[in-house]
Amino acid sequence: MTGHHPHTDEGTDAPAPESAYAAALGPAAENTAVTRLQTALRHDGEYPRASLEREFRLRRAALADRLALHTRDEHDATEAARTAYELLAFDLADGRFVLGPAGPDSPTWQASARPYVRQEYERWAQLTDGGRDAMMREPGDR
Template sequence: MFEIRIICDPTDADAITKGLAGTFTTSPPLRKPTRSGKRLRLYITADHHTGDDAYADAPPIVHELADLTDLISCYTDAGLLPPSSVEREFLLRRAALLDRMAIEEAAVSAPVAVEMAVETAEAAALTLSLFDRVKGWAGEHGPEDRLWARTSHRGYVRQEYAAWLQSTRP
């Protein structure tokens, strides 16, 4: 993890933030005007954990979405609550799917769409993290690890998804 400070033109701030978010796991930028007020200082915490490693063996997004729908519909159609293991798998795969979509949005979309995609992915990551805390789940870096508070819970999702993929592959 590292911190980045950028001084830039206010009109460039969104493009810079988008570019960094497409390369690193980043925190939302803290924006402060310079003393002159003509430029903008951006403070961003970044981590090398990109989705490339975690999602290298992941199925295409459309297949993941179909699998997720099938996973939960068999329980909801029958009016049943899924067992805890299935609920966790659903939360993990949903958070990973939203994270992957946010990564793709960062590469092709306008800053407003990227911000919304990142917020949605972060909310899903936090939901998984809270579920894992309650259930006592502990991966390499558990859901309560200070690393996630400094960077993003999306990194936790990537860690857990990569481990899940490895455990489900022959």
């Protein structure tokens, strides 16, 4: 990719949205998964809280990014940028869950954190089949 596009945040070595979100659930199913994660964060669960919070932040940021790419609405782009920077800040504070080659402290993300979301989501989706393995577990399963 070359250059920086203000609406798609292209211009990094991060994966293109088509690649990053290839294994993603549909928007409605992903929204349901994000809501379930948010609810789980309010209760003690089977997962270490930090990993659950990281998954929530990643999936929420990816969903916002996908919506912004689809609508090209400025409000949606602002929300995508906000949630992307929240993920980046979380990973700067606790880098245990970073999956991609460029860490959250990389200067690559100074122009935009949305490509960071794509990098992290693509790798996470490869490891979890787009979150499908988590959806197949019953509450209480490990």
